[in-house]
Amino acid sequence: MGLLFLQSLPGPKVFKCRCCKVDSAPHDAIVSKNFCGRYGPAYLINRVVNITMGPSEDRHLMTGWHTVNDIFCSCCQQLLGWKYEKAYDDSQKYKEGRFVLEKARVMKIG
Amino acid sequence: MESSDDIESRLSRLGSRGLIDTTQFVRIIIQSLYSLGFNKAASSLESESGVRLDSAQHDRLLFDVMSGRWENCVSTINSIPGIDTSSLINASYLIWKEHFFELIGSGCFLPAIEVLWKQISPLGVDSCRVHRLAQYLVCYEAMGQTGSVGSTVQRRISLFLDLVEVLPPYIRVPSGRLEKLVETAVLKQRSSCQYHNLPKEITLFEDHKCWPEQIPSTCSQVLLEHKNEVWFVQFSHNGRYLASSSSDCTAIIWTVEDDDMVVYKHCLMGHEKPISFLSWSPDDTMLITCSNGETSKLWDVKTSTLLATFSDPKRRIISSCAWFPSSDKVLCSSSEPDNRIFTCDLAGNVLDAWEGERIPKISDLAISPDGRLVIGICSEKTIWLCEFPQGKEKVIREERSITSLSLSRDGQFFIVNLNSEEIHLRKLDVNIGDGVDAVFKGHRQGKYVIRSCFGGSGCSFVASGSEDSKIYIWRRKCESPIKVLMGHSMIVNSVTWNPARPHMLASASDDHTVRIWMAGCNPQPSKKLGESLIS
Helix, strand or coil: CCCECCCCCCCCCEEEECCCCCEEEEHHHEEEEEEECCCCEEEEECCCCCEEEEEEEEEEECCEEEEEEEEEECCCCCEEEEEEEEECCHHHHHHCCCEEEEHHHEEEEC | CCCHHHHHHHCCEECCCCCEEHHHHHHHHHHHHHHHCCHHHHHHHHHHHCCCCCCHHHHHHHHHHHHCCHHHHHHHHHCCCCCCHHHHHHHHHHHHHHHHHHHHHCCCHHHHHHHHHHHHHHHCCCHHHHHHHHHHHHCHHHHHHHCCCCCHHHHHHHHHHHHHHHCCCCCCCCCCHHHHHHHHHHHHHHHCCCCCCCCCCCCCCCCCCCCHHHCCCEEEEEECCCCCCEEEEEECCCCCEEEEEECCCCEEEEEECCCCCEEEEEEECCCCCCEEEEEECCCCCEEEEEECCCCEEEEECCCCCEEEEECCCCCCEEEEEEECCCCCEEEEEEECCCCEEEEEECCCCEEEEEECCCCCCEEEEEECCCCCEEEEEECCCEEEEEECCCCCEEEEECCCCEEEEEECCCCCEEEEEECCCEEEEEECCCCCCCCCCEEEECCCCCCECCCEEEECHHHCEEEECCCCCEEEEEECCCCCCCEEEECCCCCEEEEEECCCCCCEEEEEECCCCEEEEECCCCCCHHHHHHHHHHC
16 A cells, blocks of 8 residues: 555664564663553553554553553554553553553564 | 816826826826837827926926036925935935035135035034045045046936935836836736746736646546556656656656657566656656665666666665766665665766765655755654765754655755655755745645655646545645645555646556646636627
């Protein structure tokens, strides 16, 4: 579908999509390594690139109600995690605008 | 012969809003008749209308200046109604200065001192000028340097011309006034004309108005030869060929015939991966195709033979290339595993290279038509301008990622497409500031590389593809599009405007087609008149 515009990340350590190997997130944007995704351990990350977002959904997660958008790799359309759009609990507000990246769907380079 | 009273009482004001004073109007007509050389017509107009070209004060002043009656000059000037103080002072200063110089020239120093003392100093002009005049009293030779050479008559004539410039304009009609007024009106109409594309003669008989059909608006051809998504399309510099490249790993060259039909010429096969970029040589004899993740190839346009393959020993991806104006060298940028910018000749031999850790990844590259400036998009958010070969550099940071770059044909401006659905227009100059000259919005872009281009006569339009399968056309001064072309069924990746035929535009889309858009013709005004007469 057209010539995809793929951003490349400069840093020495980056995460790439396990399927299609496009850059997904820089290593230094990690906020926390102890998150729990739907399919296993996950990272909380400040910035991701080359993704497309799905529609907003309200979901009940382990930490409470949140409004999230699923994120997909823009190249191979694989589900990589989700983005926190809104948190309804005050203690969870720090997550807003950040992304959860499933460890199983990405690989660390560098 | 009607007397002037009749004329004036009949129509003292002209124009639909009564803004134009009849006497002034007749005076500028007389002046333009004189300047065109129709002296008899001009003087008979003067006598018939009773309006004289030059006012009474003008003639009196001319007579007094030429005969050297300075006191009379000053009193004439003082008697001009409506003159303001500063003009009065300037005019008096000029007159007395001339008197002063003539007295010195004839050796009468005492009267000169008197003039300086009694007439010039009380005027209250800038004291430096008065001091300088006093210097001339002492140093007589310095007068030769003020340019006051020539006979008395010549000096008095130039004094008179200086005087008229200082005095209010109704004393003497400025030369070329009627032509200047007409030209201002014509220029204003032309610049406010939204669709002004075809270089048409501007006629004085009717208001200049271009119709929306003068920019490409209807699809005249759909070219189906490609078997997969078409990613890039570009006309050659002379407008006679069109090249398109596709993800079916081929590029096709089309000929643009004299009747504006686009006809298939050759298919360039040989790449094994989709072709993402192509570039015409400045003399239009050669074409370079760069494919996604593979080598680039150089083709001859007339025979469609492969001339050379640029491959890299380290198997780097060549992402884009640009021709030097001499058509014998090419500048390429490549990446992965490490970034490299290199010049090579037509056989593929590398002539010069910049590589190393600090070289950024360049995704799009262009050279200005005169070959002096190189411009590249680095690391998606930075525009890098560099004077070639060694020279000043300038780095401009953009807020959002840049997907593509395009230069105007005169090499003065460039546009970049941003991921945030904006197109930014900037001046192509190393010395310029960081500000954007113009922003265009309205198209859709987010995931894909969408290309835009300059176009139209004088490069006064910008056109871009879009992810919603439409083509957007903007006028360079205006942020919103003036035209949206619909017809493609999938995203429009690239557009190109024919440099030689400003009524032709081509677009490439994911629906496997290349469409040619043409300008229509004007609706005939005479036809409308005929219809209204009949009804």
